[in-house]
Amino acid sequence: MDSIVVTGGGPLNGEIPIAGAKNACLALMPATLLSEEPLILTNAPRLSDISTMTVLLQSLGADAASLQHDKVLAMSSHDLTSTRADYDIVRKMRASNLVLGPLLARAGHAEVSLPGGCAIGARPMDIHIDGLEKLGAEIELRDGYLHAKAPGGLKGAQIDLAFPSVGATENLMMAATLAKGTTVITNAAREPEIVDLARCLIAMGAQIEGEGTDRIEIQGVDRLGGATHRVVTDRIELGTYMLAPVIAGGDVECLGGTLDLVQSFVEKLAEAGVSVEETGRGLRVRHDGGRVRAVDITTEVFPGFPTDLQAQMMALLTTAQGVSTLHETIFENRFMHAPELVRMGAEIEVQGGTARVTGVERLKGAPVMATDLRASVSLILAGLAAEGETVVSRVYHLDRGYEQVVRKLSRVGAQIERVKGT
């Protein structure tokens, strides 16, 4: 298995282009199942998760291909040949469950493997299931698969989500586009990826209002057409690279970034003593590499501080002046990076959903390993300023969500390389 070797030492200077959002693209791709006509996504990131979704869509009969050089994904689902999302694919990537709503709406039935838990938490699908049942679906769990059918078609309904789940909002919004009548989703997720999906569906002919608020109204239509849609900027990749010049010192412009995507994150950076400038081309972060101030952070649904940036922020706070507290409220087990950061000399105490981080002068490089995507990148960030060499193993997690991480960071001056494993 490959590993990434980072040698600490700044500063980092230059530009980092930010890719299209993994989490938007993973919801946009299944939208192709709703239409017989082609869906073209531009600004698509080149990631293993996108390849996995491509394979899943192909297994359902979609013609899905990525035109790698242009960051274009071309998909067409004229004829569906299967409605079964196989365990072998779903277990690799939870977002595979986003085919459930579209398949049910288009074909009237679907068999989708339950993804099971993952490193960051149990992640059940009860909110997706409740909502689809309100739309008239009958769903039972057999042999590890959700067997869903809607023999009379889906019908619009009022759906109040028990929690503003991103995936459930996406699944239900897609399913409702082809349901008969009006669906109103309240306590809906408001993440930018939801807005992006709604905009794409609207371009395909869907009637949706209220995306980006907690009340989304969808008027069902008979059919959807094709569309070309540009995937929104990846706000998590953006936040990750914005931290690099803060941790290592330097001046980096993250191209394509806008403040509205990372407002709560930028507010926490300001509290820590770091200012961010919107340049028109992106977000520019300058820092002298000195220790930032400690801050307290609670992860929340959008527009609150994103759970997907918690690990990276913890990497920064390990060397802050004072004691920081991080409360993780979205996932029950998302501090696996903490013991690895401790191996690098950080002082972190985790109790339940709270991590208390006492800033130290400097981290020291060490061999570290991560069990999920954002934990992996937090270790790379930590390595950028640590004394000596940090070797991050299990980098396949990184390949899920960060395209060309070594290239992007080395171009701004980081000493980082990928070492091929056996």
Ligand SMILES: CC(=O)N[C@H]1[C@@H](OP(=O)(O)OP(=O)(O)OC[C@H]2O[C@@H](n3ccc(=O)[nH]c3=O)[C@H](O)[C@@H]2O)O[C@H](CO)[C@@H](O)[C@@H]1O
């Ligand atoms: C591919 C993708 O877009 N992934 C993102 C998406 O994941 P995902 O869509 O899985 O996240 P959700 O918003 O659904 O989950 C948030 C919380 O709700 C719980 N829950 C969710 C659904 C359900 O039916 N029952 C239930 O209890 C989950 O276990 C979790 O504790 O949003 C998360 C929260 O911003 C991000 O961290 C992930 O990066």
Ligand SMILES: C=C(OP(=O)(O)O)C(=O)O
């Ligand atoms: C948790 C994440 O992804 P997923 O929902 O695909 O596991 C993530 O992107 O940080």
